[in-house]
Each structure stands twice: as structure tokens, then as C-alpha cells.
Amino acid sequence: MPEIALTAWQILLVKVLVILTIVPVGALAGGYAEHKVMAHLQHRLGPMYPGGFHGWATTLADGLKFLYKEDIVPDAADRKVFSLAPAAIFVPVLMIYLVIPIDRNLIVEDLDVGIFYLLAVGSISTIGVLMAGWSSANKYALIGALRSAAQLIAYELPIVLSAAVVAMYAGSLSVIDIVEKQNFPFAIWPPGIGLIAFLVFTTGAVAEMTRVPFDMPVAESEIITGPFTEYTGMRYIFSHMFAEMGHMVAFAGIGVTLFLGGYKPIIPWSPLEVVPGVIWFGLKFALMIFLFLWIRPTFPRVREDQLQKFAWKFLIPVSLVLVLAMGAWVLYV
Amino acid sequence: MVHPAHPPDLSTTQERCYKVPDGYFGQYVTIGIFAVVGVALVFGTLSLAKLVRPNVPAKDKYTTYESGIDPIGRGWSQTNVRYYLFALLFVVFDVEAVFLFPWAVVFERLGTQAFIEMVIFIAILAFALLYAVKKKVLEWL
Numbered sequence: 001m002p003e004i005a006l007t008a009w010q011i012l013l014v015k016v017l018v019i020l021t022i023v024p025v026g027a028l029a030g031g032y033a034e035h036k037v038m039a040h041l042q043h044r045l046g047p048m049y050p051g052g053f054h055g056w057a058t059t060l061a062d063g064l065k066f067l068y069k070e071d072i073v074p075d076a077a078d079r080k081v082f083s084l085a086p087a088a089i090f091v092p093v094l095m096i097y098l099v100i101p102i103d104r105n106l107i108v109e110d111l112d113v114g115i116f117y118l119l120a121v122g123s124i125s126t127i128g129v130l131m132a133g134w135s136s137a138n139k140y141a142l143i144g145a146l147r148s149a150a151q152l153i154a155y156e157l158p159i160v161l162s163a164a165v166v167a168m169y170a171g172s173l174s175v176i177d178i179v180e181k182q183n184f185p186f187a188i189w190p191p192g193i194g195l196i197a198f199l200v201f202t203t204g205a206v207a208e209m210t211r212v213p214f215d216m217p218v219a220e221s222e223i224i225t226g227p228f229t230e231y232t233g234m235r236y237i238f239s240h241m242f243a244e245m246g247h248m249v250a251f252a253g254i255g256v257t258l259f260l261g262g263y264k265p266i267i268p269w270s271p272l273e274v275v276p277g278v279i280w281f282g283l284k285f286a287l288m289i290f291l292f293l294w295i296r297p298t299f300p301r302v303r304e305d306q307l308q309k310f311a312w313k314f315l316i317p318v319s320l321v322l323v324l325a326m327g328a329w330v331l332y333v
Numbered sequence: 334m335v336h337p338a339h340p341p342d343l344s345t346t347q348e349r350c351y352k353v354p355d356g357y358f359g360q361y362v363t364i365g366i367f368a369v370v371g372v373a374l375v376f377g378t379l380s381l382a383k384l385v386r387p388n389v390p391a392k393d394k395y396t397t398y399e400s401g402i403d404p405i406g407r408g409w410s411q412t413n414v415r416y417y418l419f420a421l422l423f424v425v426f427d428v429e430a431v432f433l434f435p436w437a438v439v440f441e442r443l444g445t446q447a448f449i450e451m452v453i454f455i456a457i458l459a460f461a462l463l464y465a466v467k468k469k470v471l472e473w474l
Contacts, residue, residue, distance in 0.1 A: 012363060016370055067382045075395040076407070091371035098367055108367075109360045116434050137409055138397050150416040153423040160430045168437040229398055234382045238375050305472075308419065312471050316426070316462065320455055323433065327448050330441050 015108050019097055027245035030289065031059035034245075037293040066241075069233035074137065077230060081135035086231075086238035088128030093246040095121045100253040101175050103263045103277035114175040115163050118254055119156075122208070125243060126152045129217070132239055133227035144226020147304065148210065148217035154311035155207035155214070161319035162201040165193065165326045166258045179262035187259045190333075193325050198259040200319050205251040206295055207307070209244055213299035214307060252288035260284045418470045422462065429458055 006014070035058060039046025051057025073082055099114045101107040111117050126149055133145020167173055169190070170181040183189070187198040207214035218226040218240070225231075228240045256262055261284070263277030302310070397404040432454070440447040465471055 012366065015363070016366065019367065020370065020374065068386055069382075070387050070389065070394075071379075071382070072394055074397050076397050076404075087372050087375040090375055091368055094371040094374075095364065095367055098364060109363050111360055134409075136397075137407065139399065139404075139410065142409070142412060146412060146414060150419065153416060153419055157423065157426050157430070160427070161433075164430060164433045164437050167434060168440070171438055171441050173434060173438060224398070224400075233386060234379050238378070308416070309471070312419070312422075312462070313466065317459070320459055324452060324455060327440065327451065331445065331448055 019094070019108065022097065023094055023246060023249075024242070026249040027242050028059045028063060030245040030248055031062070031241070032056065033289060034293055034296075035059070037290065038297050041294065041297045063237065066233050066237045069236075071235070072230075072232045074230050076137040078135040078137065081131050082230075083235070085128050085132035085135060086235045088131055089125045089243045090128075090238045090246070092121050092124035092128070093243055093250060096250040096254070099175055100250070100257055101179060101262055102281050104176070106263075106278065107176065110174055110176045113173050115167060115178070115254075115258065116173050118175075119160050119163060122247075122250070123152060123156055125247070128239070129227050132231070136227070136230040138230050140223040140225075140229045141227050144217045144223050144229070148227060150304070151207055151210065151214065151217060151307065154308050155204045155315075158200045158311065158315040158319050159204035159208065161316070161323060162197040162204070163258060165197045165319070165322050168323070168326045168330055169194075171330075175257050175262075179257060179264060182261040182264065183268045185259065185261035185266060190326075190329050193322060193329060194259065196318065197322055197326075198255070200315055200322070201255060201259060202291065203315065205255065206292065207311075209247045209251060209292075211244065211248070211292065212296045213302050215301060216304050216307060219301060248289065248292055252285055252292065255288045256281060256284040260288070418465070422465060425458060425461065429454070 035046045036054070047055030047058035049055055050061050073079055096118055098108040099111055099118055101110070129148045130145045133141040133143075133148070136142075166178060166186055169186065170178040172178060172181070186194045188194060210217045218228070223229070225240065228236055231239055261280075263281045265272035265275065265280055399405070433451075436447065436451055440451065
């Protein structure tokens with residue numbers, strides 16, 4: 001096989017193309033999985049007709065439909081901010097994908113501040129949501145945006161602290177180092193600490209994605225679609241659909257990398273090393289996505305005060321204790 | 334200004350012009366490019382949609398949505414930002430997290446002393462949280 005030599009710019013171009021393919025395809029596949037998994041958990045079939053085989057083309061049709069929707073910006077809205085908001089919400093989600101390793105060498109950039117970057121970039125979207133809510137000049141949108149900010153304030157900390165616990169264990173912030181350190185997935189070893197950190201992270205992630213049971217910001221039965229009430233067509237797709245699905249895919253990737261051992265086999269046993277890392281990553285990733293989809297039809301929506309109470313009086317104290325427990329484990333066990 | 338002891342070897346002009354920046358900040362060039370590409374993707378798709386979507390303006394379409402009735406007052410109305418105190422606490426703990434990450438990388442090498450210092454730091458903040466609970470500022474009215 002002839003060796004193909006690519007210049008650095010060509011490699012960069014390939015990276016850009018791959019990520020730009022993964023994000024919309026991931027969002028579409030996530031949408032389809034959501035339809036089907038939810039339907040089967042509720043004892044119904046879900047979409048069956050579009051595309052023939054089990055309605056595989058449903059989300060594709062849904063996406064195309066939005067392309068043909070009239071673009072409406074309300075007269076009362078702040079036009080500039082209103083049209084910038086979808087980009088402000090979507091681009092940070094895209095940026096998370098750059099530091100998720102699918103295999104030892106399959107990562108866009110292995111930053112030495114990897115998880116710090118993940119957490120920092122991941123929370124920028126909220127500014128976009130606030131922009132959308134405020135510029136719409138709509139009461140539902142304003143309430144939704146404020147709820148969204150409140151939710152970030154409450155659930156950012158459990159995520160950050162549980163990620164810090166992983167960083168303490170690995171002694172590094174680089175995602176590759178973190179995966180390499182996990183001979184057993186972090187959720188299994190160190191016993192107890194890892195599992196609790198994983199559960200704290202997952203709860204926080206569901207809240208950050210504003211999915212059920214933490215979907216107060218977009219609660220359709222009370223405030224329509226919250227910050228995105230006035231959005232139509234592709235603007236709506238980018239600010240809500242792609243952002244939510246993209247967040248779900250990103251958080252599943254982060255969860256796999258930090259807590260489930262990323263591209264490594266579930267146990268350090270040499271016959272399992274034969275299976276490529278991409279497949280291990282894919283299996284774990286599918287498990288994470290299924291977990292997120294499973295939560296949705298299972299739990300009812302929590303109230304705003306319950307949501308805050310749960311974060312401040314339970315999750316944050318638990319994660320602080322975890323940080324101390326991990327420190328003691330690393331130094332003395 | 335500090336000059337590096339061994340300046341990078343850029344032998345030809347061509348290399349100097351077309352080389353992708355590498356090293357520590359080179360990685361951030363990739364990230365910058367992705368940010369630009371992301372913005373281009375959003376506005377590119379919106380422009381693409383412009384070619385196919387209908388445009389039938391009518392005055393009523395551009396009113397603010399309020400469940401079918403005419404909007405009352407303005408959308409930018411007064412709202413009670415109830416989580417003001419939560420936000421203050423958040424800032425405190427988020428700053429803690431900023432200190433926690435560099436510490437997490439090196440504390441194993443520094444040993445017990447560094448660990449005890451972090452225990453004291455976390456204890457002070459946990460005490461603040463306890464105080465907030467006692468003062469009932471974490472009750473959502």
C-alpha cells in the first residue's frame with residue numbers, strides 16, 4: 001500500500017470535513033434513535049413509513065421540512081441579536097467535539113487542558129440562549145431564557161466538580177492521558193467514588209441539555225418552547241434541535257471518555273485488545289445515548305424550586321465530598 | 334522580550350508562508366478555524382434556505398406570539414430574577430473550580446500538605462454553603 005503523505009493543511013481540511021459530517025449526521029441519527037427508543041419504551045411503534053425500513057428517513061424529512069419554512073423575525077425583536085443567537089448556541093456545541101478521542105490517534109486536537117476546555121466551551125451556549133430569549137421580546141422567551149440560566153448556574157458545578165475528580169485520579173487534564181489511566185473504567189474503579197461521580201455527571205449533563213426531567217426552560221405545556229418561541233425554520237433547528245441533539249452526543253462522548261474508559265476495552269484483558277478502539281468507543285457511546293433516551297420517558301418534569309434544591313442541597317455537597325474522598329484515595333490508598 | 338535559545342528553523346520562504354502553526358498555540362489555531370467554520374455553517378445553511386423558502390409577508394405574522402391573543406405590554410417587561418443569590422454562590426464555587434483543576438494535576442507530587450490546604454479551602458466554601466442554607470437564601474419563593 002503506498003503511503004499517503006498529507007501536508008498539515010490537508011490534514012486540517014480532513015478534520016474539518018469529518019467534524020462537519022459527524023455533527024449533522026449525529027443529530028439526525030440521535031433524533032431517529034429518540035423517536036424509536038421512546039416509542040418502544042411506551043409500547044408503540046414510532047415512525048414506520050418514511051424511507052420504507054422502520055421509517056429511517058423520518059428525521060431526514062423533518063430536517064428538510066424546516067429548510068422550506070418561511071423565515072419570520074418579529075417586529076418587536078432585536079433583529080441583530082435575534083439572528084446571531086443560533087450561531088452563539090450551536091458553535092460552542094460543535095467545538096466540544098474537537099477534544100473527544102474516538103481512538104488513541106483519532107482526535108482533532110489533544111489539548112493539554114482538554115477537560116478544562118470542554119467544560120469552558122460547553123457552557124458558552126447559555127449566553128446564546130439568553131440572547132435568543134431576550135432579543136425575542138416575548139414573555140415566554142424571557143421566562144425560558146431566565147430559567148435556562150438558572151439551570152446552568154445550578155448544574156454546571158456538579159459537572160465541573162465530578163470532572164475534577166477524574167482529573168485528580170489521572171493527574172492530567174488531557175483527555176488521552178485520562179483514558180490511558182483507566183485500566184478499568186473510572187465508573188468501576190476506584191470503587192464507589194467513580195460510580196457516584198458518574199451518576200452526578202450524568203444528572204448534571206441531562207440538566208445542561210435541558211432534557212426531561214430538567215426541561216423547565218423549554219416546558220412546552222407552559223411556555224411553548226421557551227427561548228425559541230419566536231424562532232422558525234433553520235434558525236429554530238440550529239438553536240434548539242441541533243443544539244439539544246448535539247449536546248446529547250457531546251455529553252455522551254465526554255461521559256464515555258471520562259467515566260467509561262473511552263476507546264479502551266471494559267476490562268484489561270489482552271484478547272479484548274484485538275477489538276479496535278473505535279468499536280469499544282461506539283458500544284459505550286451507544287450505551288450512554290440509550291441512558292439519556294431512557295431517562296426521558298421515565299421521569300416526570302421537576303419543578304423549578306425542586307430543581308434548584310436538588311442541585312444545591314444534594315449534588316454540590318456530594319461532589320465536594322467526592323473531591324476530598326478522591327484526594328485521600330490518590331494519596332493514601 | 335525573551336528570545337528562544339534556538340529559533341525555529343524555517344529554511345525557505347515557502348515553508349514560512351504555508352506552514353500550519355504548531356507547538357502550544359498551534360493547537361488553538363485549529364480551534365479558531367473550527368469556530369469560523371461553525372459560524373459559516375450556520376449562516377451558510379440559512380442562506381441556502383433563502384433560495385427555497387417562501388416569503389409571503391403579512392403584517393400579522395410579525396406580531397409577538399402570545400398564545401393567539403394580541404400581546405399585552407412589551408416583551409421586555411419586569412421579571413423577578415429570583416436566583417440572584419444562587420448566582421453569587423455560583424461565582425464563588427466556579428472560582429473554586431478554577432483553582433481545583435491545576436491543583437488536581439499536581440497534588441499527588443506535592444503530597445499531604447497540598448491536600449490539607451485544599452481540604453481547608455473546600456471546608457471554608459462548604460461552610461459558606463451551609464450558612465446560605467441556614468439563612469434560607471436557597472429557598473425558591
